[in-house]
Amino acid sequence: MSVPGRPRRVDPRGLAASGLDWLARRRHGTRVFSLVRIGYGLTTIFMLLVNLPVRQRIWGAEAAYTWDLFMQTSLAGGQPSLFVLSSSAVYADVLYFALILAAVLFTLGWHTRTVTVIFFVLLWSLQARNPLATNGGDNLSRIILVYMIFAQVGAHWSLDAVRLRRRRLAGGRRLRERTIGTVAHNAALLACIAQVCVLYATSSLFKVQGEMWQNGTALYYILRTADYNSWPEVTALIYQWPLVVVGATYAAVFVQLCLPLALVNRWAKAILLPLVLGMHIAIGLLMGLPFFSLFMVVSDLFFLNDREVRLAKVYVGSALSRIRGALPVTDSAVHLSGQPTSNQVVVK
Amino acid sequence: MYQSRQKVNSSKIWPRVTASGAVCVLALHFGFTFLHVAPSNPVSQQLAPAVNFWMTPFFDQNWELFAPEPVSRDTGLLVRGKASGEDLGGFIDLSTAMLERKLHNPVPDNLHYTVSSAGHNLLSARQEVVQNENVLTKFADAEKSGLFLTEDILDAAPSPLRAAYERTVDAVVQLAIDAVRTDTGITPESVQVRVVTHEFPRWSERADAGVGEVVYSDTPWLTAQGEEARS
Numbered sequence: 001m002s003v004p005g006r007p008r009r010v011d012p013r014g015l016a017a018s019g020l021d022w023l024a025r026r027r028h029g030t031r032v033f034s035l036v037r038i039g040y041g042l043t044t045i046f047m048l049l050v051n052l053p054v055r056q057r058i059w060g061a062e063a064a065y066t067w068d069l070f071m072q073t074s075l076a077g078g079q080p081s082l083f084v085l086s087s088s089a090v091y092a093d094v095l096y097f098a099l100i101l102a103a104v105l106f107t108l109g110w111h112t113r114t115v116t117v118i119f120f121v122l123l124w125s126l127q128a129r130n131p132l133a134t135n136g137g138d139n140l141s142r143i144i145l146v147y148m149i150f151a152q153v154g155a156h157w158s159l160d161a162v163r164l165r166r167r168r169l170a171g172g173r174r175l176r177e178r179t180i181g182t183v184a185h186n187a188a189l190l191a192c193i194a195q196v197c198v199l200y201a202t203s204s205l206f207k208v209q210g211e212m213w214q215n216g217t218a219l220y221y222i223l224r225t226a227d228y229n230s231w232p233e234v235t236a237l238i239y240q241w242p243l244v245v246v247g248a249t250y251a252a253v254f255v256q257l258c259l260p261l262a263l264v265n266r267w268a269k270a271i272l273l274p275l276v277l278g279m280h281i282a283i284g285l286l287m288g289l290p291f292f293s294l295f296m297v298v299s300d301l302f303f304l305n306d307r308e309v310r311l312a313k314v315y316v317g318s319a320l321s322r323i324r325g326a327l328p329v330t331d332s333a334v335h336l337s338g339q340p341t342s343n344q345v346v347v348k
Numbered sequence: 349m350y351q352s353r354q355k356v357n358s359s360k361i362w363p364r365v366t367a368s369g370a371v372c373v374l375a376l377h378f379g380f381t382f383l384h385v386a387p388s389n390p391v392s393q394q395l396a397p398a399v400n401f402w403m404t405p406f407f408d409q410n411w412e413l414f415a416p417e418p419v420s421r422d423t424g425l426l427v428r429g430k431a432s433g434e435d436l437g438g439f440i441d442l443s444t445a446m447l448e449r450k451l452h453n454p455v456p457d458n459l460h461y462t463v464s465s466a467g468h469n470l471l472s473a474r475q476e477v478v479q480n481e482n483v484l485t486k487f488a489d490a491e492k493s494g495l496f497l498t499e500d501i502l503d504a505a506p507s508p509l510r511a512a513y514e515r516t517v518d519a520v521v522q523l524a525i526d527a528v529r530t531d532t533g534i535t536p537e538s539v540q541v542r543v544v545t546h547e548f549p550r551w552s553e554r555a556d557a558g559v560g561e562v563v564y565s566d567t568p569w570l571t572a573q574g575e576e577a578r579s
Contacts, residue, residue: 023370024363051457058458064526065462065519073515079405124406132465132519133458139409146406179363187370194378202385202411210416217551221420224548226443227464230450239554288450291458 027182029189030155031309032301034109036192037116037153039298040141041107044123047291048100055096058133061089065130074128081128082121092129098122109158116153120145137295140199144192144299151188152181193302197260204256213253216246223286230288238286252279262303273303377402385411424544425467425520429528429536430569430577436532439542442523443467466520467543470495473513477505495543496567496576517567517574525572538569538577 022028048055056062067087075084082095099122106112106119124142127134154160168174212218222228223235239245255275262269277297284293304312383392384403392399403409424443429436446460477483477497478490486504487493493501496517502510524539547561569577 017364020364020367020371023367046455047458050455051459054457054459058462062526063462064466064523066522066526069518069522073518077405128405130462132469133461135461136411136413143407143409180366183363183366183370187374190374191377194374195381198378198381198385199409199411203413203415206412206415210418212417212420213415218414218418220551220554221418221548222414225419226422226447227419227460230453230456232451245551285454288453288456290455 023183023186024179025182027152027155027177027185029186029306030152031306032304033148033151033153033189034156034158035301035309036144036298037109037112037148038107038157039301040145040295041103041119043141043291043294043298044103044119045100045107046294048096048103050291056089056092059083059096059126059129060092061087063130065132070129074131079128079131080125082125083129095122095125099126109154109160112152112154112158112160113149116145116149120149135289135292137289137292140195140299141295143195147188147191147195149188150184151192152185189302193263196299196302197263199299200256200259204253207253207256213249216249219245219249219252228287228289231286235286251275255279259303269303273300276300377407381407381409385409420550421548422546423464423467423471424546425463425523426542426544427524427527427539428542429524429532429534429539431534431537436528436534436536440527440531442527463523466516466523469516470520470541471543473509473516476509477501477513480505480509482506494567495541495565496570514574517570521570521572521574538571540569541567 051058057064061067067083070081071084074081083092085091099119102115102119102122105115120142123145127138127142164175207213207218210218212221220239223239229235255272258268259272259276262272277300280293280296280300283296284290380399380402383389383395383399384407386392424441426439426441426443428439442463446463450456450460474495474497478493478501483490483501483504487501490501497513502513505513520541521539524541525536528534528536528539543565545563545565546559547563549556549560571577
């Protein structure tokens with residue numbers, strides 16, 4: 001930024017201008033957005049498939065949270081939902097399977113902008129139908145989805161990207177990126193990052209006020225709660241160790257409190273991001289909250305930038321090809337298919 | 349930078365104007381978000397109608413996950429029903445069935461939330477009412493009342509708190525009706541809800557395998573409308 005030979009000085013107007021240009025010139029974080037799209041899509045599909053056998057008991061005609069109750073409360077509370085149109089089991093199924101389809105198309109990135117809106121409307125409708133059956137992961141992902149409507153989330157690893165590439169190869173015109181779209185996209189990215197930071201800041205600041213978080217025993221009480229205890233044998237082992245309980249209790253608060261620092265410092269990111277991922281995976285496994293955990297892990301991707309995603313891709317790619325190269329030529333695929341698989345080693 | 353300050357042409361101005369607009373929208377939105385999630389303060393109290401209008405329903409959020417204190421007790425929900433003046437069997441344990449669905453299951457479905465949330469919501473909505481200042485000035489010992497609050501106490505509570513409490517009662521009553529119907533095949537005319545609270549051992553007594561303190565509290569018999577049944 002500064003002219004060579006001159007001392008650096010703070011230039012507020014230049015800073016403001018470069019900030020505005022950051023918003024208006026180029027679309028940032030398209031890879032991160034694409035990863036989050038795939039992550040949210042897959043998690044939703046997974047959640048809907050696991051709930052398939054009990055869908056009518058949660059969101060349908062057999063729900064203990066009856067349709068009348070939903071009409072009196074959710075709707076009166078200002079929460080619109082497509083479920084208001086009919087109380088029938090068939091209609092509930094139509095919406096459920098439409099949501100599965102929308103989640104699949106969202107994951108694949110097919111006409112992404114339109115599908116994002118449809119996916120959000122259907123997901124919102126389902127969550128509003130039975131507010132008892134939602135958790136913090138649902139809450140965060142549905143807010144992020146609102147911001148994602150304004151972003152280009154299908155730029156990579158999507159059917160839209162494949163179609164654009166084909167058109168370009170066939171000599172078709174490249175689509176011009178409009179400035180208003182670029183500004184909306186970048187603002188949406190900032191909104192997603194800010195929303196995730198709001199979550200961690202609030203969650204940690206409320207925790208530091210609590211006595212059990214202060215005296216380092218909070219984890220013990222969480223691990224003993226029957227509602228969130230899928231493996232009592234394992235959790236009982238864990239809370240026998242004061243060092244583990246106190247360490248993990250304080251670590252949970254510190255990591256959440258400091259996580260926003262990952263945005264401004266590479267070292268902070270290298271330390272905090274693996275810790276928060278580990279925390280969410282542990283929550284998912286030990287507390288029996290797999291979908292909450294997955295939504296959180298995916299949302300944590302907003303702490304990465306496109307350069308890091310590209311680096312990770314190169315690293316994973318080379319690691320994979322090293323593994324393939326190290327495998328003996330007669331791997332299991334040969335026995336299974338009878339065909340040599342040496343062509344698979346070629347890495348483009 | 350130094351040059352661009354002297355000759356800024358119009359092709360550069362409009363993107364910056366658009367970007368400034370986006371910055372304003374973001375500032376406004378996250379200003380409201382901050383006021384929505386922060387503890388109640390003079391500014392958020394003053395702007396409450398605007399904040400609520402902006403944040404609900406689509407940006408509504410609550411991140412007090414296990415905070416300020418984690419849950420330190422288990423709550424179980426049991427229900428029983430009555431039809432034509434006859435008891436339809438004993439209490440049905442709703443919570444244990446849900447815990448069994450989750451035990452040793454890496455990917456449990458969302459059904460367990462419908463029972464645990466119904467119980468938790470009832471307890472916390474009741475807590476909000478009996479700890480409200482308006483209620484406490486009129487009924488100093490409101491906190492001693494049972495699960496089901498009397499009409500007098502609810503009259504003293506601010507209407508959003510009262511509405512929230514009545515909603516949770518309705519949800520629990522419907523849960524009870526559904527459970528009794530599934531269990532006996534008969535739709536009950538009235539139901540009774542029992543909440544079992546198990547305060548598990550404090551940290552210093554964690555090695556003690558003893559049960560800890562268990563408290564039962566029952567609602568009176570309630571109609572499908574969530575009102576006390578006249579028997």
